[in-house]
Every structure is written in structure tokens, then in C-alpha cells.
Amino acid sequence: MSVSTVKVGPLARVLACDEEAHAGLLRRCRPSAGDRKTCGQKKYLIIVRLLREGISLAEANVPCGQLIVRILIISMLSQGSRFHLLLHSADLLEERLRIQLSPLGVRPRQARVLDALHRMGSVSQVELAREFDVSAASMSTMSARLIEAGFILRTTNPDELRSNVLRLSDSGRALLKDVKAAWREVDVIIENAIGAEDAEALARLTHKLRDQLGGRGPGRGHAKTLAKAATPRKRRRRATEPPA
Structure with a gap:
């Protein structure tokens, strides 16, 4: 599936937009100078390091966090490796989960x-x-x-x-x-x-x-751990006690 054929909510619009649109998103999100520099580079390893915190920020409804996650997806899709399909599928499923949880x-x-x-x-x-x-x-x-x-x-x-x-x-x-x-x-x-x-x-x-x-x-x-701690320990058999 090509990037342009994705049809899921706001993610589709972000995946389909060009570099100028990305710059506009950055301006609207008003990221810090550090965020602007990091997002602008879009280097693979940097974006991977940002993913976990980006998802956390996105869940907290911080716009720049949402942007980081989406830029990650865009960057990875452009690389063409197999695991990118897994990440893309996970993002599409999460969008559907958001719809289910929204009410x-x-x-x-x-x-x-x-x-x-x-x-x-x-x-x-x-x-x-x-x-x-x-x-x-x-x-x-x-x-x-x-x-x-x-x-x-x-x-x-x-x-x-x-x-x-x-x-x-x-x-x-x-x-x-x-x-x-x-x-x-x-x-x-x-x-x-x-x-x-x-x-x-x-x-x-x-x-x-x-x-x-x-x-x-x-x-x-x-x-x-709690279940194990709650389980009563068997009394250790003394050496003089015959086996049961």
C-alpha cells in the first residue's frame, strides 16, 4: 500500500503531505528550539529514540508529541524495510482503537x-x-x-x-x-x-x-510477584522427619 492510499483520519493527511506542510505543522505545534532541530533532521536513529517519548506526549494530547510519532512513521515508510509495515499496521490499529475508546x-x-x-x-x-x-x-x-x-x-x-x-x-x-x-x-x-x-x-x-x-x-x-508473596510457604521438613 502506498502512502497516498492510506485512508485513516488525520494520520492520512499527515502521511500524504509534503515537506512544506511538515514545516507548517511544526510552526503550528510551536515546538521548542530543541524539538525543531530534532524533528527537522528526521534521521532514523534520532527518530527511533524519540518514538517512546513521542507516544507518551501524544497520549497526553501534546501536539508536538503527535507530530514526532507521525514524522517517525513517514521516515520509516520511506526506508522500505519489512518491520516498517508492522509499525504502520500498529499505527492504523491504534487509530481504530482511538475510535472505539473515544465514547x-x-x-x-x-x-x-x-x-x-x-x-x-x-x-x-x-x-x-x-x-x-x-x-x-x-x-x-x-x-x-x-x-x-x-x-x-x-x-x-x-x-x-x-x-x-x-x-x-x-x-x-x-x-x-x-x-x-x-x-x-x-x-x-x-x-x-x-x-x-x-x-x-x-x-x-x-x-x-x-x-x-x-x-x-x-x-x-x-x-x-504479589501472588507469589501471598502464597504460603511450605514448612521445611526436618532431617529427622520421614518423607510423606
Whole structure:
């Protein structure tokens, strides 16, 4: 599929625009001097380093973050390597996920924060940022919106009175049910696009790729640690006791 044939929301217009339009986007986003220099170079390695923070900024509705992610896609599509198709497909799916989540008033990354908190229970903002591998500032912006909306509660840490912990509110737990329904709708979109068998194979391969690259679902390792800690240990058998 060529860049000009993409037909998904605002992303299509950005992918189809020329260098002059890119410059206009930069001016409207009013990035800092550092952002302007970095985005203007559009060098492959620089853009890769910007991707993670760019996505975080985009989820926080910061225009320059959205621009960084889109420039990354444009740059990678122009290189023609196979993994760019994977990145492009992921971006198109995320756009559809945004549409599914829009009536709920949350963005894809915010939805994942709710899911992570559901598994982790009460957790500090620093721990949550570490689980998502983003800066504390990015997580602060994201969690502040969820707190303001009433989906997350911020309370004093009982183990450290000078710090706070985050946890899901009742409305956050109710919202998470709708979020998971939206996720299932995206699974259906994939199945309708490539068939159930290929969709299952794709899920299996991307899961393997994620694990091999050192990734994991935010909060999953934390949940396993809590479960292990809650499991009572068997009493060690004394040397004089006969085996059962």
C-alpha cells in the first residue's frame, strides 16, 4: 500500500503531505528550539529514540508529541524495510482503537494504565512509570487526567507518609470493563481483515517478538510477584522427619 492510499483520519493527511506542510505543522505545534532541530533532521536513529517519548506526549494530547510519532512513521515508510509495515499496521490499529475508546473519554495509553492498576493494586507513580518505561513527567501528566476524571484515586502511601500511591476508583473499575470490550472489538477488526487463523498466528508471533525483545505487559510482573508473596510457604521438613 502506498502512502497516498492510506485512508485513516488525520494520520492520512499527515502521511500524504509534503515537506512544506511538515514545516507548517511544526510552526503550528510551536515546538521548542530543541524539538525543531530534532524533528527537522528526521534521521532514523534520532527518530527511533524519540518514538517512546513521542507516544507518551501524544497520549497526553501534546501536539508536538503527535507530530514526532507521525514524522517517525513517514521516515520509516520511506526506508522500505519489512518491520516498517508492522509499525504502520500498529499505527492504523491504534487509530481504530482511538475510535472505539473515544465514547469512553480515554486514550489507548490511559486505558492501559487503568488495566495495569487493576493488576497492581495501590502503586506509586514512579513504579507505574517504570512499568510503562516512560518518564515520571509523562506518567504524571497521564495520571493527572485520569485522577481529574475520577477513574484513579491518589492517597497517602501508608508505608511512606511523604509519598502518594495511585489505585483504581469504583468508576475506574467499571470503565475498565468497557475498555476491555473495546479491545475485543479491535481483535474482531483484525480477524475480519486477515481471517481468524492468521489473526491467531499474528498474536502468537507478536507475543513471541515482544518477549524476545525484553518487553512485557505493564503490571504483569508486579502481579506475579504479589501472588507469589501471598502464597504460603511450605514448612521445611526436618532431617529427622520421614518423607510423606
